[in-house]
Amino acid sequence: MLNVHSIETFGTHDGPGVRFVIFLQGCKLKCLYCHNPDTIAMEGGKPYSVEALFKMIMKSKPYFGKNGGVTVSGGEPLLQAKALIPLFKMLKAEGIHTAVDTNGRILNHFVEELLDNYTDLVLLDIKHMTEEGYQYLTGMKNHQTTFNLSKHREASGKPMWLRYVLIPGITSQPHLLSALGNYFKDFSTIEKLEILPYHKLGIHKWEALGWEYQLKDARENTKAELDDVKTMLEPYFNQVSIN
Template sequence: MKCVYCHNPDTIATSGGKDYDIEALAQMAIRMKPYFGKKGGVTVSGGEPLLQSKALIPFFKRLKEEGIHTNIDTNGRVLNHFTETLLGNYTDLVMLDIKHMTEDGFEAITGVRNKETTFKFAAYREATGKAMWLRYVLIPEITNTPELLHAMGKYFMDFKTIEKIELQPYHKLGIHKWAALGWDYKLNDANENTKEQIDAAVNILKNYFKEVKVN
């Protein structure tokens, strides 16, 4: 995906980066355990972390051996045998980014089609019976409309594993990164949310979810 509002576009490319040994990563987490508190742990994000789902299985397995909470922050576009093994056996929490509730809107935001993959991912996670949070970026007139918010609420209202939904109001803090990469930022004319728009979105979603949080 190449989401038009991404504030970390430097993480989109799948090349580059640094290779890490699984045990070396695990030891880094183990050393940090005193700082985790009762609810902390290790979150793997991206880009899209499940592009490396096969490698994450032994990593998360090792973390679980140490009693460390594991979390995946994902767009839900990768659902294969390795992902299912990772989610079903070694992932305590999934934070699933819902881009848009319509196919055309999904493509306009991400550059790809087939939003149903994300929904199939959510259904699989629901079937595991393990915790999931939804995440949703609020963009006035693009994702933050009453129709879309009600559609999302109605679609997910019967999921038992969803603990809460996190709303992320749209901002333009990452525009300079797009410029540095030589990429065209397509949301220059988009507005940021007013407090009233955010409050209205929260009030709609409270009808469907146990907890609605604004980040």
């Protein structure tokens, strides 16, 4: 069984093509900018059997086309890696493209089996390039775990996209962007870097949970800033896009 928060049947922002996106419940991080804070708690969600999800996905398969498929996001999907393995096995048997959107904090033998054998694409969320910044944004220590997963994916030789939320004054400083580019510039498996502009669309969810949203004073990016960051990072990556 998988603990599912919600399902999107025609997703276009979580991997290539049209995606069937499964948002799983539960995450160990509490990112200050999280736009789905209701996925953080481990409890809640709705239990789905692998068979039930597979049947739903197969109904959507005609819409995937050449590039689409299934993306599992969250929350943090790798918390349920063991239960995802049989689902992804079934999907791969049907020739369906699979992707996982992860913060990279978990790397055990279930995660390795899932990613190495059944996951066509890893969408890896890079929160911050320093330990201090990572702790501030996520509430957790040891940002190195994300880079450990990136190195594991690189060693597997399988495709990976990076995702980076651009928050003015917090993750947008030139030295952080340079650090991002220099760390990953020699990775051969990174197909693209997705810049995710900061937004405040999830504030009402924080308020509904009775939580204080601490980035109220942060502003959104200007188009010029986004264009400048894209230009700055393009020398490091095969492709840089603004999602």
